[in-house]
Amino acid sequence: MRIARSGASLSPIDVGDHVCWAAPPKAEFQRTARAYLTDGTRLGDKIMVVGPPSPAWQLDLPAAQGQLVDPAACDVGWNADALVSLVRQEAEAAGRQGFRALRVLANMDRIWPAGITPRQVADHELRLDAVIGGSAAMVVCAYAGTRFPPDLLGQAASVHPHFVGDRDAEPSFRVFSGGEDCWNVSGVVDADGAAAFHTAVTELLRTTSTLRLRCADLELIDAAGMRTLAEAAAAFPGRTITVENANALVRKCWELLSYDDPTVPVELVP
Structure with missing residues (x-):
């Protein structure tokens, strides 16, 4: 599933999808969100909307099939980690309760606190993506452009497998x-995306001794991207990055820039 245009529908989203939605203005947002949830009721999904029922979220949920989760009303320590845990728990429960899947619409405006950093966004969304991939769940993370500056929206979009919204923000x-x-890793890593790529790789390296990056769908990584990869690996002594299935152009550029050096803790393998 790949959609990246203004006014796009969420209808193609299916089980296992994790989507960054650059949310449109209120009226279009409500119409699109309502259709996404209505699809869920028709297909027999368990529905969860995370975010308080503000005017922009006036969405009718069947009492037996859906729930609203308001982070602001939680008694203890709600944070982005809580969403990861909640999705995991509710996806497991949905199957036992006879639902086809868990269908989530998360209003990130209401989840992220003021002053959120790209690092926190990358860490949370990558962990959430790992949970979704191994469960009967689909999650749409709605990021309103009026609330999130371009660097945060770009970071969020780069760590989702799917993006819905204006192409300028893709x-x-x-x-x-x-x-x-x-x-x-897919697409093109160039100077414009080097900072977001560095953040994503760094957050992944914090939790593993050997980071495996499958790059069969990576079209190009330029000098800035390669430098970012080498620097991220060097920042964690004793840890390595394995780049798998890189194309001939990527491998050749890596050699020409002299990164195929045993002192660089990044290895390119077939």
């Missing part, structure tokens, strides 16, 4: 879960 690359202990 990232040039994506990093997303490829299964246990493995991450896919």
